[in-house]
Amino acid sequence: MMDLIIALIYSMGRMFLAYIVSVITALVLGVSMARNRYLEAVLLPILDILQSVPILGFLPVALLYIARLLPGMLGVEVAVVFLLTTGMVWNIIFGVYSSVKSLDPSIDDLVKTYRLGLATRFFTIYSQAGIKSIGANSLISWAGGWFFITSAEVMVGGEGKGVIGIGSEIIKSFTMGDYARFVIGLLILVISIVATYIFIWNPMVSESTGIRLVDVGILYDEVFKPLARITWDGLAEACIWFESKLVTLVRSLAIPGRIVRGSAYGILAVLVALAMVNISRAVISYGGYLIRVSTTDVLVLISNTTITLARVATVVLISVVITVILAYASYLAIVYGEKSLGHQVIVLLGEILASIPAILWWPILSYIAFKGSMGQYIVAFIVFLQGTIWYSYFNILIFGLSSIGKELTELSRVYRIKGSLFLRTLFIPAMLPSVASGALSAWGGCWNSSIVAEYMALGTSIINLGGIGSLLDIYAAENDYTHLTLALIMFSIVIAIINIVFWRGVVFKKVSRRFTVA
Structure with a gap:
């Protein structure tokens, strides 16, 4: 003890x-x-x-x-x-x-x-x-x-x-x-x-x-x-x-100001140059090994990245939907209960569940993991969700609800806007910035979770569900830094493209347009 x-x-x-x-x-x-x-x-x-x-x-x-x-x-x-x-x-x-x-x-x-x-x-x-x-x-x-x-x-x-x-x-x-x-x-x-x-x-x-x-x-x-x-x-x-x-x-x-500024920039340039030299050495060092990587290795990385991408997109969508529903329940508890006890309880329950480290869900749910062919996938989904939902959960339940002012509540009461109509026309639009920020944070958290959701060693039992997270685990365990580096390069390219094209180019652009006053 x-x-x-x-x-x-x-x-x-x-x-x-x-x-x-x-x-x-x-x-x-x-x-x-x-x-x-x-x-x-x-x-x-x-x-x-x-x-x-x-x-x-x-x-x-x-x-x-x-x-x-x-x-x-x-x-x-x-x-x-x-x-x-x-x-x-x-x-x-x-x-x-x-x-x-x-x-x-x-x-x-x-x-x-x-x-x-x-x-x-x-x-x-x-x-x-x-x-x-x-x-x-x-x-x-x-x-x-x-x-x-x-x-x-x-x-x-x-x-x-x-x-x-x-x-x-x-x-x-x-x-x-x-x-x-x-x-x-x-x-x-x-x-x-x-x-x-x-x-x-x-x-x-x-x-x-x-x-x-x-x-x-x-x-x-x-x-x-x-x-x-x-x-x-x-x-x-x-x-x-x-x-x-x-x-x-x-x-x-x-000493003239331009000399002071020039010296400061010079020192900064030296530090940047030293960093670039070290990075170049690492690139050259790894470059010789990366040349030996076969086409098959690259295809394996692409296919496993695609698998994880599908899982991440699904889990992020589910986590945002669940969080919006819980936020709406909290809002109703605050408005109609005239106190925030219901909201406080929901947030506290989330904090309790968020306190359990990702890797511990496998031993906690080991009975389910080894029960039937779908058991491992069920536990993997729970681990993915555990590493994803709290980013959207806290963003939406704390920051999102604070953006719904009393004026909006009074407006809905005066015009008797209730139920799904209120949810679609007032509630979700008012929380859209927090929903978008929470979804982006959840997106990063979900990719992080892949390393504990897709691969796990429990004693003598190995659970390997495929995906880029599983490959990263295997390469790290084998000290195979060549393939680990290649996997990270592939991973970074995919993340960069999706962030630029989808999150910055579509989601946040639409949110900014909606909340920009002409």
Whole structure:
């Protein structure tokens, strides 16, 4: 029992560290993209692809570079935190980017008038604009991190590194046949995660969005929030002080501004060049191996990618439909019950289910998986849905419902618009931006889920349902980085094409046209 508690502390520490890294990364990248159109043009499509890449896609970086370059267990822990960050950071980045991008243009005039420095602008204007977005998106990021905590610990630990964590301990218990310990570990995990929702994340979301959730705010109000504020203010003061001293030094040396800017750009160019050299070396290194890949290998990748694409499209559609129905039920509970208890209960149930890591659904539902020819496909669908629905769930039930104002409700009452007519003409159109954002996030989450939905090793039993996720698992297990790289290239190309043609070219274009005032 005590060893499970210790393992939980390790995992919880990794999760909070990955969350902090995600927030800092999101602020830097989100603000940079929003304020620099060149960075926006380069980074936005790259991040669109990266948010859909499964955690296995980042495994070579975690194992070949981080875990090996850093000494001992430090490299191992950093590798696990890095993998967790890839499951948490994306929606926070896009949230910060959208918030800063939507700032009033007069802010730019203020910055120029008062000649505010970079650090001053970042900490006093841009980061403040992104705070609410960070709070609102933390719920989804926290769920995304726990969804892959077990996978991250097991994959890095599979290299003989001895990673201690609640996820790896639970899987170990099931594999060894200690089902009592498996159940106890699962209960400890779920209870502790739900506690973080109730004591930290729900109060944060309620403060950011104004939507009431099931929460106990004392820990957030008295500990978490003041600690975060003190830390952030201290960092801001240090950076602004350093910037002021640097500016004073430059002025005292009478160095022209163009030389300072040129030096800064020169340093940036050197860093970019070094990164490009390393990337080129990797490409050349892999290029020799990729030439050896046969046409058959490419055809196998194409066919398996098509299989997963069909599954992902189906699951995303089902998850959005289910979420819209639940959102409508929540809306009715709020309007006709004159209180949000029904909505709070629905969100809390979602948080409980979202607390179960993806990989644990296979041992939990192992009886169904090995019962009949369709059992494995049923469990795979549940795993896919578990990794997909929460992105649309939280986006629509929290952000979508907040977009339905009292005026819309009063309008429907005055004109007696009810039932399917209200759903089609008022409810869904009002939530369309949140539905589109939730569907896009669910799309990325579903592709991520393919690595645990399409392939699973339970003791001596191997479940292989085909698909690109299954291939990624097999290549990673065999340390076949040549085929793993080729699969990731194929995967990225497919994701990029669909994101550009369908999501950006069709879905969001229609949403923006509908909500643009001529």
